[in-house]
Amino acid sequence: MLKTSNISGSQIANTIIIPMVVIVFVSVVSIFGLMHWSARISDESARDSEANLLSGALQLTSNYMVKQQVGVAVWDEAYRRVHAAELDTYWLYNNVTHWLFQNHGFTKSVLIDRDYQPEFIYAQNHTDRWMNEDLLNQMRPAIAKVRARYINTFRKTPSGLYSFVPHTSNSGHSIAETGVLSLAGEPYLFSAAAVMQQIQTVISERRPPAVLVSMVPLRGERLAEISEMTGLAGFVIANRQIDRPGIGQYQLTNPRGDTIGVVAWNANRPGSQLLQRINPYLVVAASMIAAVVIAVAFFTRHMTRRLAKSEQQAIHTARHDALSGLPNRSHFHRLLSDTLEQGTENGTETAVVYIDLDHFKDINDTLGHSAGDKVIAAIAGRLHSVVPDGSLVARISGDEFAMLIRNCVDDEWLDHILDKVQDEIAQPIKIGSRELHASLSMGAAVSPRDGTDPDDLLRRADIALYDAKENGRNRRSFFEPTMEDHVQSKDKLSRELRLAMKxxxxxxxxxxxxxxxxxxxxxxxxxxxxTKPDGTVVPPSQFIPVAEETGLINDLGLWILNKACAKAHEWPSLSMSVNVSPNQFKHPRFVEKVMAILAANNLPPQRLEIEVTETVFAGRNDTVLKSLRRLKNLGVKVALDDFGSGYSSLSYLRRFPFDTLKIDKDFVSDMNGNAEAEAILVSIIQLGKALGMTIVAEGIETIEQIRFLQAHSCHRMQGYFISKPLNEAALRKFLEDFERTDGPDGPDYYYEAKIAKA
Structure with a gap:
């Protein structure tokens, strides 16, 4: 029998090893082939990416040239002199072409008149020989596009005249084309811009503009800037393709589409480099295959014997948490289902208690995850030691545990058990030389009173836990139907809010x-x-917190910001303030979304003011500060709202230069006859002024408050005395009434009349 067993073992080994050798051999050959193919594809992809990067850098450089050129191209004086009966070349030299060279390095410029003829030629070396018919033919398509785009900006009015209406919201933007030209075999970057007026004009006939073409050679410092921008090295300008491995190439074409040169550089070859590094290892791995196959034959019998033992261990591991040794979520659910079935048969009650460690994240953040793991293990041991016989504790997730208490006598008995749990956890936990103090929040649900389905019972225990945490932590709550109603109402409100936004x-x-x-x-x-379709008004104090809790605040905040920016055009003289929730700053692309909204609505950033409260700095405030500084650098104003409502406002004023300081309305409402409150209010105003901020007082409701703030030169005032929040139509009427001239002094004294009447 033993010999037969050995033969059987050999046959099994051969059955496993022979197919394995074939499969491994084919796999190794396939891997070698795949690696070489992948290396080639990776090299080509890297070259394409670098070419795209270079293309983008050239475009950015060209766009920057347009911005540099706009100062002289979009200028009423330049427009008047260029289109005068006689061209003032002396003025043009000093104020346009030579100015562009001195300030921005444009070595050559030419003014093309309305008949496509060079009207004025400038070069750094004071020669005009460089301007020839070939160069003019190269730039002609770009000039034609500029002229056509300029003419298309005029719209015919009912009177038959033409009004200059550029496509952008700011008529100071240049109408320009950029590209590359070849001059004496050398590539030049150029910008061709229409010489146009700054302000909107009305004319009787549309005529093409004069076009200013400014050029800079693609070499030296300019090429170095592009190299630094792209991170690519070894830039060389060549007249034709370079057929050498490892060289990246980008063709330069003029506006006519002719190739005028090639930019070459040392391309990255990640695939080939990887292949060179990995080939020796693959060879070694292939050499080891034979040894591995031999070893497998010996290990097969040994592993078969260990398999049975490992199976039991795997079952235990699959059902228990590795850190605490307690049953995990899935095993706990199975045990709960069995217990509830037995309880139904025996007529006994079963309690499920969800447990959450309060502020456990602070332990991980301050002492590290290793200390956090030790705390979890210690808590698990203590919970296990205090549960009644026949009951169990499980670890559900990171800092969440659950207790299954069988044969629950009544709520008073269960309360006693939970008292013991809290007393045990309240004892110090020693981690090294430190003593840590932990606390628990607990939520309990009892079957059959609170349900007999395991999922329902767990959900209701979780609802009770949420109630305990919401009401201060370090406490416990027993499930009540009103809690579920509260959760469901919030869930319903969140779904309705999502549809309302949609x-x-x-x-x-x-x-x-x-x-x-x-x-x-x-x-x-x-x-x-x-306001719901049925006319029900949902106050912000009700739906804003729900949006914060459910994560809808990001979409809601962007919706408010987008609509406010869109409506801001109706009141061009006013700034638009929008509150931003702290949770919005957690979005990694929040600043980009604000920029996109401003761009989509053609709203200058300077007209937008974002209001934040000091709670926005809680947690990872470095990230928030970076986002705020990016917005401020864009021109968006940043206001600190509800100043004085928290204990650390002064530190935020020191860390971030806010544009506006909004005094919390409680200070304003408390100042009436209160010398202390008035002194604090004056101090805040003086502090804000010293820091160069605009001061806004909120909650103005009386004439006395107005006069006090006027006496201390508060910059702005906001409150019901000025106006309640108005819808769009009411605000329009409010501003019209304000601007209406009712007396000799005009609308500036609209509110003085209101003050006098008060």
């Missing part, structure tokens, strides 16, 4: 801000409003 059922209200003496409205604050 179908554009939300709206904005706008609360005006006046200047110091209430003589002008300088800004409005956009506030979200929600």
């Amino acid at each position: 179908f554009d059922e939300l709206d904005l209200a706008y609360q005006p801000q006046s200047d110091t003496y209430a003589k002008s409205i300088v800004s409005v604050e956009a506030l979200a409003r929600w």
Whole structure:
């Protein structure tokens, strides 16, 4: 029998090894072939990526040239002199072409008149021989595009005249084309811009503009800038393709589509480099295959014997948490299902208790995850030691545990058990030389009173846990039906809010801000409003917190920002203030989304003011500070809202240069007759002024408050005395009433009349 067993073992080994050798051999050959193919594809992809990178760098450089050129191309004086009966070449030299060379390095410039003829030629070396018919033919398509685009900006009015209406919101933007030209065999970057007026004009006949073409050679410092921008090395300008391995090439074409040169560089070859590094290892691996196959034959019998033992261990591992040794979530669910079935048969009650460690993240953040693991293990041991006989503890997730308590007598008995749990956890936990103190929040649900289905019972215990955490932590809650109603109502509200945003059922209200003496409205604050189709008004205090909890605040905040920016065009003289939730700054692309909204609505960043509270700095405030600085660098104003409502506001004023400081309305409402409150208010105003900030007082409701703030030169005021939040139509009427001339002093004294009447 033993010999037969050995033969059987050999046959099994051969059955496994022979197919394995064939498969491994084919696999090794395939891997070698695949690696070489992948290396070639990777090299080609890297070259294509670098070519795209170079193309983008050239485009960025060209766009920057347009911005440099716009100062002289979009200029009323330049337009008048260029299109005068006699060209003032002396003025053109000093104020346009030579100025462009001195300030931006444009070595050559030419002014093309309306008949496609060079009207004025400039070069750094004071020669005009460089301008020839071939160069003019190269730039002709670009000039034609500029002329056509300029003419298309005029729109015919009902009177028959033509009005200059550029496609951009700012008529100061240049109408230009960029590209590369070949001059004496050398590539030059050029920018061709229409010489145009700064302000909107009305003419009787559309005529093509004169076009200023400014050029800079693609060499030296300019080529070095592009190399630094792309991170590519070894740039060389060649007249034709270079057929050498490892060389990346980008063809330069003029506006006619003719190839005028090649930019070459030392291309990265990640595939080939990887192949060189990995080939020796593959060879070694192939050499080891034979040894591995032999070893497998010996290990097969040994591994078969260990398999049975490992199976039991694997089952235990699959059902238990590795760190604490407690049952895991899935095993706990199975045990709960069995216990509930037995409880139904025996008529006994079963309690499920969800447990969450309070502020466990702080331990990981301050002491490290190793200390956190030791705390978890210690808590697991303590929980296991205090549960009644026949009950069990499981680890559900990171810092969450669950207890299954069988044969629960009543709520008072269960309360006693949970008291023991909290008392045990309250004892210090020693981690090295430190003593840590932990606390628990617990939520309990009891079967059959709170349900007999395992999932329902777990969900209700979780709802009770949420109630305990929401009401202060370090406490416990027993499930009550009202808790589920509360959760369901919040869930319903969140779903309705999501649909309201989808179908554009939300709206904005706008609360005006006046200047110091209430003589002008300088800004409005956009506030979200929600009225359901049935006429039910949902206050912001109800749906904003739900949006924060459910993550809808990102979409809601961007919706408010987008609509406010779109409506800002209706009141061009006013700034638009929008509140931004702290959770929005957690989005990794928040700043890019703000930039996209501004661009989509053609709104200058300077007209937008973002209001944040000091809670936005909680947690990873370095990330928030970077985002705020990026917005501020774009021109967006940043206001610190509700200043003084927290204990650390002064530190934020030191860390970030806010544009605006909004004084919390509690300070304003408390100052009436209160010398201490008035002194604090004056101190805040003086502090903000010392830091160069605009000061806004919120919650203005009385004439006395207005006069006090005027006496201390508060920059802006906002509150019901100025105006309540208004819908779009009401704000329009409010501003019209304000601007209407009712007396000899005009609209500047609209609010003075209101003050006098008060």
